Amino acid sequence: MLEQLKEILGKVLPHIDMSQVTEETRLIEDLGCDSLTIMMLSMEIEDAFKFRFSEFVKFETVGDVCGYLESRI
Amino acid sequence: MVTVREVQSSRDIKEFIELPLRMYKDCPWFVPPLYSDEKKLLKSGGNTEDADALFLLAERDGKTVGRLQALIQKQYNVKHNSAQMRFNRFDCLDDPEIASALFKAAEKWGKDRGMNEICGPLGYSDLDREGLLIEGFEENSTFEEQYNFPYYAGLLEGLGFSKDADWVEYELKKPEQRNEMLSRVAKRSLEINKLHVASHDMPKKQYINKYRDGFFACLDECYRELYGTVPLSKEAQDELIDQFMLIINKKYVVFICDEQEKVVGFGICFPGFGDAVKKSGGRLTPAALFRILKVVNRPKTIDLGLVAISPEYQRAGLNAVILDGLLDILDEGEVISCETNLNLEDNTAVQAQWKYFSARQHKRRRSYIKKIGDQTC
Numbered sequence: 190m191l192e193q194l195k196e197i198l199g200k201v202l203p204h205i206d207m208s209q210v211t212e213e214t215r216l217i218e219d220l221g222c223d224s225l226t227i228m229m230l231s232m233e234i235e236d237a238f239k240f241r242f243s244e245f246v247k248f249e250t251v252g253d254v255c256g257y258l259e260s261r262i
Numbered sequence: 263m264v265t266v267r268e269v270q271s272s273r274d275i276k277e278f279i280e281l282p283l284r285m286y287k288d289c290p291w292f293v294p295p296l297y298s299d300e301k302k303l304l305k306s307g308g309n310t311e312d313a314d315a316l317f318l319l320a321e322r323d324g325k326t327v328g329r330l331q332a333l334i335q336k337q338y339n340v341k342h343n344s345a346q347m348r349f350n351r352f353d354c355l356d357d358p359e360i361a362s363a364l365f366k367a368a369e370k371w372g373k374d375r376g377m378n379e380i381c382g383p384l385g386y387s388d389l390d391r392e393g394l395l396i397e398g399f400e401e402n403s404t405f406e407e408q409y410n411f412p413y414y415a416g417l418l419e420g421l422g423f424s425k426d427a428d429w430v431e432y433e434l435k436k437p438e439q440r441n442e443m444l445s446r447v448a449k450r451s452l453e454i455n456k457l458h459v460a461s462h463d464m465p466k467k468q469y470i471n472k473y474r475d476g477f478f479a480c481l482d483e484c485y486r487e488l489y490g491t492v493p494l495s496k497e498a499q500d501e502l503i504d505q506f507m508l509i510i511n512k513k514y515v516v517f518i519c520d521e522q523e524k525v526v527g528f529g530i531c532f533p534g535f536g537d538a539v540k541k542s543g544g545r546l547t548p549a550a551l552f553r554i555l556k557v558v559n560r561p562k563t564i565d566l567g568l569v570a571i572s573p574e575y576q577r578a579g580l581n582a583v584i585l586d587g588l589l590d591i592l593d594e595g596e597v598i599s600c601e602t603n604l605n606l607e608d609n610t611a612v613q614a615q616w617k618y619f620s621a622r623q624h625k626r627r628r629s630y631i632k633k634i635g636d637q638t639c
Contacts, residue, residue, distance in 0.1 A: 223611060223614055223615075224576060224577045224578060224579045224580070224581060225444070225447060225579050225581060225582055225585075225615070227577060227579065228447040228450065228451050228578070228579030228582065229443050229447055229579075231450075231579075232443075232446060232447065232450055242454055243454075247577060
C-alpha cells in the first residue's frame, strides 16, 4: 500500500524525493502539503482506487492514509 | 517653531482631512479615503464604544505641516492584557522636528491614560487602512490602503520606532497555464463537506442582508488570532455594511455555506475604484459617483478585500473555491489584475496560494512599535 501511495504522492508533489517517504512522514510538516494539495491527493486516491470519500478525513501522516485505504479496500 | 494642537473646530477638521490631499496632489499613486467618511469620523471626535481617539495638527508659521491620530483600542488591550496605544493618519512634511512634536503630544496623551507602548499605523480594526508603505512607492494604491512618501519610515525610525510586523502585497494576473485540478478540487471539496456557494439570484441589498450576520461571525472567528485584530462592534459592522452597499458587486463575492445556510467561508473582492475618487479628492461629487458606479459594474482591477475559511474547514481545500472563482474572473478577460492587499509576511499559507496565478510581490508595509515609558521623543 505504501508503495502505491508513494506513486500517487509523486504525481501531486513532483518535487519531493519519494524514497525518503515512510509511514511516519507527516503530510503538512514534512511534505509541505497545504489544504489544496491534500484535496488533490484525495482526488488522485479516488481515481486510483475507484472509490469516493463520503466525508472529509483529516490525515496527519502517510501511514494514516495507508491505514484508511486498507480499511476501505 | 512647530506647535501641535488638538483638532477641535470645523476648520481644524478641514485641515486634518485636506493636508494629505495637498501633500499628494501631484502624486499619481495616492488614493484618498472618502472625504465624507473622514469628516464623519472627525466630527464625532473619533471615540467609539471600544476606542478613545485624539486628532492632532502640527503648524508652523500659520500653516498646517503635519497631522496624526492617536488611538487607544480598549478591546485589543483587554484581549492581550496590554497597554498599547496606536497611531494612524500620520502625514508630515520631511522634517523630524514636526514628526517629533506630533508624537510627543500623542505619547503624552497615551501615557496620561496608562499606555506604555505605541504601535502603528493601525486603525480601529484591521479593516481600516494600516501599515506604513516601505516598498513599492511607484505602485498604484488600492482604495483600502494609505500611500505615503518614502521618507516617512526614516522619520519614525529617527524617533526610536522599530519593526513590529510586515505585510506583503501581490498583484495577481491570469497564469500562463491554468491548473485545472483546482476546479475539480473546488467542486469536490464542496461536495464532500456538504457545502455550497450562496446563490447570487437576488437583489444586492437582500443578498448582503441575508448573509451579513453569518459573514461577521465567520470573520471574527477566522481573524481572531491575526496580528492587531479585534472583533467588530455592532456599530462598526453597520458602518462597514453601509460602505459595502455602494461598492460591492455580487459577481465578486463568494459566500460558502453549510446546509443550514451558515457562512463557513467567504471571499470578497472589491472593484478597484481608487482611480475613480482621485480626481475629486475623495469627495462623492456626481462625477465621482458616476465613475465609481462605472467601475463597480465593469472593473479593470479588483482588490481582494477579505478571505476566510472557518477553522473547522481550514484543511478541507475550500480555498480552491475562492481561488478558482478568482481565476474565472481573470479568465473572462474584463478584469486584468487582482490586488491581494495586505498579507502578513509570516502567513506563508496565504501567500502559497498565489502560485496558481502569475503573481508579483510589489509592495511591503510595516507596523512600527516603540516603548513609551519615561523616555521622551
